[in-house]
């Protein structure tokens with residue numbers, strides 16, 4: 584104990600010299616309101632609807648949903664273990680359309696298992712985000728992965744040239760950073776320690792450079808994960824406190840503007856607002872108090888018929904190109920616009936359920952190929968920051984669906 588104590592003290596004092604990313608407390612009413620938005624999702628217990636990220640986000644927040652949490656974890660275990668064992672097709676009528684969880688979904692499931700600190704039993708060509716998520720999930724379970732696996736993620740970070748903007752998104756960089764931070768803390772790959780430490784520095788710098796004048800890292804929606812990463816470490820010589828303060832201010836403004844409606848986004852934000860990151864799952868703080876969540880009081884919606892707006896919908900990646908003005912009630916989502924366009928004729932689309940909501944996979948019968956996606960843009964060239972279920976176009980706005988490579 585003496586030796587370890589001295590070492591911890593030394594590390595602690597060294598840490599004190601460098602600034603940490605400390606976010607001042609956020610009003611508990613705001614946090615509660617975010618938590619309440621997750622509650623309805625916790626009643627959706629089919630494999631399609633289950634979202635392990637929600638469970639992880641809540642467990643790392645200052646909130647709790649009491650029995651709903653236990654039931655949710657139970658359903659996660661049931662469905663994920665069933666599909667892992669390959670017996671998911673026993674559902675019958677759904678045959679093969681019941682997609683298996685991806686590597687990243689399994690990784691989130693592993694994080695969820697660790698986030699349940701009463702029960703530590705666990706089981707276990709994708710994007711670098713999912714690759715990082717998978718390494719992180721195994722690491723918090725203290726499972727060593729082969730050096731070549733870690734090496735691949737290290738290589739991606741080392742060769743992400745900042746001069747050319749880099750190809751790793753802020754989210755991907757943050758996820759890689761969280762995985763590396765876990766590996767560093769757990770010392771699971773000691774031979775790669777130096778490279779891991781350097782890579783953490785590289786992603787930290789990338790994230791700091793991505794801060795917008797308002798304070799977000801990248802966009803509003805990459806800020807939660809970016810903050811999770813910045814909170815895990817100190818950076819000598821960097822005014823981290825003011826950087827994070829600025830990010831918090833930007834987040835609060837976005838919260839006021841109702842930017843956080845999506846359950847997955849809320850699940851990534853809640854830990855950051857509670858000064859926690861996925862790395863804390865290495866040894867979760869079981870004793871931290873968490874406030875009990877009560878469902879929000881429903882405000883009665885006004886009975887007036889909403890005014891009708893027109894949204895221009897454009898698809899130029901197909902022949903002949905599609906261009907039409909679609910009438911929808913004000914406040915409709917882009918998904919409502921697509922539905923209406925399909926109803927009116929001459930337009931078709933298809934989606935796939937994902938943890939972020941419905942993901943647009945085909946337009947006018949054109950399915951996405953390998954490394955392609957249907958990008959959502961506001962004309963002329965501004966990619967939307969939200970998906971079809973969350974984005975609400977304004978009257979007269981033109982939305983383009985464009986098939987692009989990623």
Ligand code: B12
Nearest residue numbers: 687688804805937938939940943956958959966967968970
């Ligand atoms: C990788 C990625 C992509 C890749 C996905 C391809 C692939 N096979 O990996 C590409 C580049 C294609 C992509 C596209 C888009 N993305 Co994206 N993407 C991500 C990222 C970095 C990781 C997702 C992931 O792997 N999750 C882990 C696995 C376990 O979860 P999953 O549900 O199984 O993952 C699938 C879905 O997430 C889906 N997907 C990816 N992005 C999006 C976005 C939306 C809205 C939906 C519904 C689904 C979806 O692709 C994943 C792989 O199959 C996240 C970052 C984050 N913080 O979550 C952003 C993120 C989810 N994307 C985002 C956005 C906005 C988009 C686009 C709408 C951009 C646009 N203007 O077109 C499009 C989706 C359009 C559509 N067709 O519906 C936002 C969503 C914000 C929000 N408010 O919900 C995020 C959070 C990025 C950000 N910080 O802004 N994305």
